[in-house]
Amino acid sequence: MPRNNGHVPAYRLHKPSGQARVIINHEHVYLGKFGSAESREKYARLIGELATVPARTDAIDACGSGTPISINEVILAYWRFAKSHYSRDGSPTREIETIRESLRPLRESYGSTTAKDFGPKRLKAVRQTMVVAGLSRGVINNRARRIKRMFKWAVAEEFIPPSVYHGLQAVAGLSFGRSAARETEPIHPVPDLYVAAVLPFLSPHVAAMVKVQRLATEDKLASG
Numbered sequence: 073m074p075r076n077n078g079h080v081p082a083y084r085l086h087k088p089s090g091q092a093r094v095i096i097n098h099e100h101v102y103l104g105k106f107g108s109a110e111s112r113e114k115y116a117r118l119i120g121e122l123a124t125v126p127a128r129t130d131a132i133d134a135c136g137s138g139t140p141i142s143i144n145e146v147i148l149a150y151w152r153f154a155k156s157h158y159s160r161d162g163s164p165t166r167e168i169e170t171i172r173e174s175l176r177p178l179r180e181s182y183g184s185t186t187a188k189d190f191g192p193k194r195l196k197a198v199r200q201t202m203v204v205a206g207l208s209r210g211v212i213n214n215r216a217r218r219i220k221r222m223f224k225w226a227v228a229e230e231f232i233p234p235s236v237y238h239g240l241q242a243v244a245g246l247s248f249g250r251s252a253a254r255e256t257e258p259i260h261p262v263p264d265l266y267v268a269a270v271l272p273f274l275s276p277h278v279a280a281m282v283k284v285q286r287l288a289t290e291d292k293l294a295s296g
Contacts (some may be wrong), residue, residue, distance in 0.1 A: 080144035080183065083115045094118060116176065119144075120151055132242050143190060144183040147175050149231070150222045174215035175222065177201045187223075188232045192243045195219065199246070202253075209253035213245040 085106045086093045092111035093105040096118065103111035151171075158167040176197050182190060195216065202212045223237045246253050267286060271279050 080119065080142070083112070116172065119148070119179075120172070139186065140186045142183065143185050143187050144179060146187045146222065146226050146231055147179055147183070149229070150225055151175075153225065171212075171218055171222075177205075177215075178219055187226065188236055188245065189213035190223070190236060191239050195240050195243050199243075203251065206254060208247070208256045209246045209251060210256060212253055216243070216245065 081094045081096050082094055083103075086100075086102065089102070092106040092107055092108070094101050094115055096105065101118065103114040105111060116204065123212075144204075154168060154171050155164060158171070181198050181201060182194055184273045185194070198219065199212055199216050202215060208216075220240050220243075221236070223232065223240055226232045227234050227237045248255070264286070267282065271282065274282065
């Protein structure tokens with residue numbers, strides 16, 4: 073298990089082999105072809121494992137004492153918390169993977185940045201990388217909210233000043249038709265033919281609920 077001494081090992085290129093590598097506890101770990109999805113996944117997994125080890129104790133507090141904490145260090149500490157908090161019956165929930173994907177562009181773009189210096193413009197820059205990556209507007213907004221939630225947690229733990237989270241709150245979500253983010257196809261109602269075929273197999277109570285829902289959908293489409 074990698075030892076968490078407060079330093080986040082960098083993702084580096086090993087020029088002679090063309091492979092990506094990371095140095096952990098003076099050991100060179102090769103990750104695969106530099107820049108490949110496989111190598112970045114292995115790197116993210118190794119960095120995630122660091123979060124299972126107690127974090128350093130000299131992190132900055134809200135008053136500014138101690139050594140300034142980086143975004144990478146906040147991510148590691150938050151990841152340790154999330155693995156415990158978002159679990160059910162001892163197993164991680166789907167939220168864990170969503171958090172991992174949400175924080176990845178933040179780590180890749182600003183991991184070494186001092187956490188207290190992360191502001192609205194940098195959050196917008198991280199969001200733009202998701203737009204360029206082709207993610208849908210809904211997914212981007214959800215991931216941006218999770219990034220904000222991590223900073224809110226960091227404020228509660230007194231890793232960063234409250235002003236950091238307050239500033240990020242000023243960044244509104246992307247609006248429909250007002251950004252370059254991809255829009256998903258609308259979900260249309262199930263055809264009446266399929267609904268009619270299922271109704272005989274439902275209990276009277278459930279069948280009545282389906283009929284009410286269908287009528288409500290028809291009214292909404294008619295008014296829209």
